[in-house]
Amino acid sequence: MKYTKLLKGNHALAEGGIAAGCRYFFGYPITPQSEFLEHMAEIMPEANGEFVQAESEVAAINMVIGAASCGAKVMTGTSGPGFDLFHEGIGNLHAHDFPVVIVDIMRGGPGNGSLHPSQQDYDVCIKSRGDMKNIVLAPWNHQDMYDLPNLAFELAFKYRNPVVIMADNVIGQSYGNVVMDDEFKPTEFDTSSWAMSGAKGRERHLSIAHFPDPNVANEMQHYKQGKYAEMAKNEQRSESYYCDDDPEVVVVAYGIMARNSYAAVKALREQGYKVGLFRPVTxxxxxxxxxxxxxxxxxxxxxxxxxxxxxxxxIKGRGFDKDVVLKPGFCPSSVPGTGEIEAWIKELL
Amino acid sequence: MIIVDQERCKGCSICTKFCPKNVIGHSGVFNKAGYDYVEPQNEDCISCGICSQVCPEGAITVKKEDKVVYSRPQVLTDSAFTYCPGCSHGVINRIIGEIIDEMGLAEETIGVTPIGCSIFIYKNFKVDYVEGAHGRAPAVATGIKRVYPDKFVFTYQGDGDIGAIGLGEAMYAAIRDENFTIVFVNNGNYGMTGGQVAPTTLLGTVTTTTPKGKTVHEGYPVRICETFATVGSDNAYIARGAVDTPANIRKTKQYIKKAFQHQLDKKGFSMVEVLGACPTNWKLDPVKALDKITDTVIPYFPLGEIKVGKEA
Known part of the structure; x- marks a missing residue:
């Protein structure tokens, strides 16, 4: 049955994770993602799953590796400083080709940073050492926070690749309506060809994370880049708003910036301006x-x-050849409001 | 009588030290890998099996009449160990293999490797194996054990791995009383990277990063077992063995077997430290390296069961 519930974004993530079949969670407290961890602690036992609050983000991501090595649906979550600590484990996840879903509720950097909203984790969420890439999904509302964990697991298991749900603290810590479906049946993935379970009646499964043989190392690099090319072919996801009539100005934004930009674009449309919004989801x-x-x-x-x-x-690096105006050009300590975004657009009209 | 696998033998001479009848000697012939392998020199063998027990390569089969007394465990792969000649990892790998065979665990086991020389255990066992990052094996094992509480899970680590970079992950496994087993080898240095000072290096020891000898400024040698015994469950099993003599090897095997049984009985955390030799980085021949364990290392790191709870 479908029903609507008012949920905090971080709680919606946990509910969405459980609905997607996640039964293992390993995490560490950090603002502004702690409500995700807390809600998992509450609802995971009800789903007969395992919740562990680890001693550090380093331990948490390595526990995730252990559960993922068994083919389990496993999640963890953090914010920027914790994501820095995740990187060691994320590198090993790539070396192993293990599927996991990682949440980053962004806060301002650098270092311990600020608790201000931020979208500064873009590069660190996508890239991992050794030319590796995480699939990154960007929710822009509370429904996305509930829905994207399932898409994340679908992609993680399809490509055996880490998937990051990268949200900002405004969506994570605010409340919104979420349509939930308690009859939803998530996909069960067949992991029997690679997952650890004890070598009973089969050859042993060995998953190593280093590549001493130069031929194996080369093969692995080609395999990875081939995998990313496949993702680029099959998994591009986005939404366009007011873009059907060749608008003069198109705003490109994700997450909370897409929400405020949508309001600005809508207001300008109502005033007769031809403006549109492009919102990447991946x-x-x-x-x-x-x-x-x-x-x-x-x-x-x-x-x-x-x-x-x-x-x-x-996008420039990917060959986007139009001139681009970047606003506000740095990470301000509060989210630019609708009026501010309207003004940026009007400067161009 | 004994049968030496000439291609596995690395000529470390440890068997010649312990043979009570002076049966074994070097052949004077070099195998494909370039080692002067050993062979029986006379007919005095009493099939006691000591040579096989101390052999770091699992290269010696002992027979009494037609019956095999000691041989290479079934769970081991056919590939030769890639440790240096006389390295204690080989003996410890072999006794773990014997226990897995004796307890029938091969099909139920999921092993987790660390980083360091101890990583090579994954090459040697026909069991499922996941590689962890340096120091993180206990966290990986935690994740595995939460998914499969009924499987047999163990980590095999070195002293730098468990005592420095991975101290937090290992100690928290003890604090949470995780129901898996840690076997860790204390050879007092970072072997793989060239013999740097380790948490367990004894004061005064010259290493590549303490060229004038280790001082307190590099840190006091850490007694990992005693430290871990102060945290976690009162019923954990924690013991320290050594592989310097046949008697200590047998005792170490008993400790590891008890630790494995502790896990199988779902009694929580278990850990066995094994004092071993690193002849290459200690710059000693394999036999003298074992003497150093006996004379210098054991006095600082006393052997025995350090924590055996009432229910353990």
Whole structure:
């Protein structure tokens, strides 16, 4: 049965994780993701799953590796400083080709940083050492927080790759309506060809995370880049709003910046301006095809993100050949409001 | 009588030290890997099996009449150990293999490797194996055990892995009373990276990063077992053995077997430290390296069962 519930974004993530079949969670407290951890602690035992509050993010991500090695659906979550500590484990997840879902509720950097909203984790969420890439999903509302964990597991198991749900603290810590479905049946994935379970009646499963043989190392690198090319072909996801009539200005934004930009674009449309919004859902693989389509006749492209241009540089690096205006050009300590975004757009009209 | 696998033998001479009848000697012939392998020199063998027990390569089969007294455990793969000649890892791998055979655990086992020389255990066992990052094996094992509480899970680590970079992960496994077993080898240095000072290096020892000898500024040698015994469940099983003599090897095997049984009985955390030799980085021949364990290392790291709870 479908029903609507008012949920905090971080709670919606936990509910969505359980609905997606996640039965193992290993995490460590950090603001602004702690409510995700806390809610998992509450609802995981009810789902007959295992919840462990680890001694550090380093331990948490390595516990995740252990559960993932058994083919289990496993999640963890953190914020920027914890994500820095996750990187060792994420590298090993790539070396092993283990599927996991990781949540990053962003806060401002650098170092221990601030508790201000931020979108500065774009690069660190996508990239892992050794040319590895995480699939990254960017929720923009509470329904996404509930729905994306299932998509994340689908992609994680399909490609045997870490998937990061990268949200900002505004969505994580605010409340919103979520439509839930208590009859939803998540996919069960067959992991019997690789997962650990004891070598009973079969050859042993061995998963090592180092590559001493140069031929194996080369093969692995080609396999990985081939996998990313497949993702780019099959998994680009995005939404375009008011982009069907060749708008003069197209705003490109994700997460909370997409929400405020949507309100600005809608207000300007009501005033008769031809403006549109392009919202990537997958930040990796980046939805370049849809971006090119949405902006093909635009006079101006405005990238609105709360960082010094990480997404902007990414799309440029992927060959986006239109001139781009970046706003606000740095990460301010509060989210730019609708009026501010309207003003940026009007400067271009 | 004994049968030496000439290609496995690395000529470390440890068997020649302990043979009570002076049966074994070097052949003077070099095998494909370039080692002067050993062979029986006379007919005095009493089939006591000591040579096989101390052999770091699992290269010696002992027969009494037609019956095999000691041989290479079934759970071991056919590949030769890649440890240096005389390295204690080989003996410890072999006794773990014997226990897995004796307890019938091969099909139920999931092992977790660390980083360091001890990583090579994954090559040697026909069981499921996951590689952890340096120091993180106990966290990985925690994740596995939460998914499969009924499988047999163990980590095999070195002293740098467990005592420095992975101290937190290992100690928290004890604090949470995780129901898996840690076997860790204390050879007092970082072997794989070239013999740097380790948490367990004794004061005064010259290493590649303490060229004038270890001082308190590098840290006092850590007694991991005693430290871990102060945390976690009162019923944990924690013991320290050594592989310097046939008697200590037999005792160490008993400790590891008890630790494994502790896990199978779902009694919680178990850990066995094994004092071993690193002849290469100690710059000693394999026999003298074992003497150093006896004379210098054991006095600082006393052997025995350190924590055996009432229910353990």
């Amino acid at each position: 930040l990796f693989p980046y939805p370049m095809d849809a971006l090119n389509e949405a902006t093909k006749n635009a006079k101006h492209v405005l990238v609105a993100e709360m960082s010094a241009g990480q997404m902007c540089a990414d």
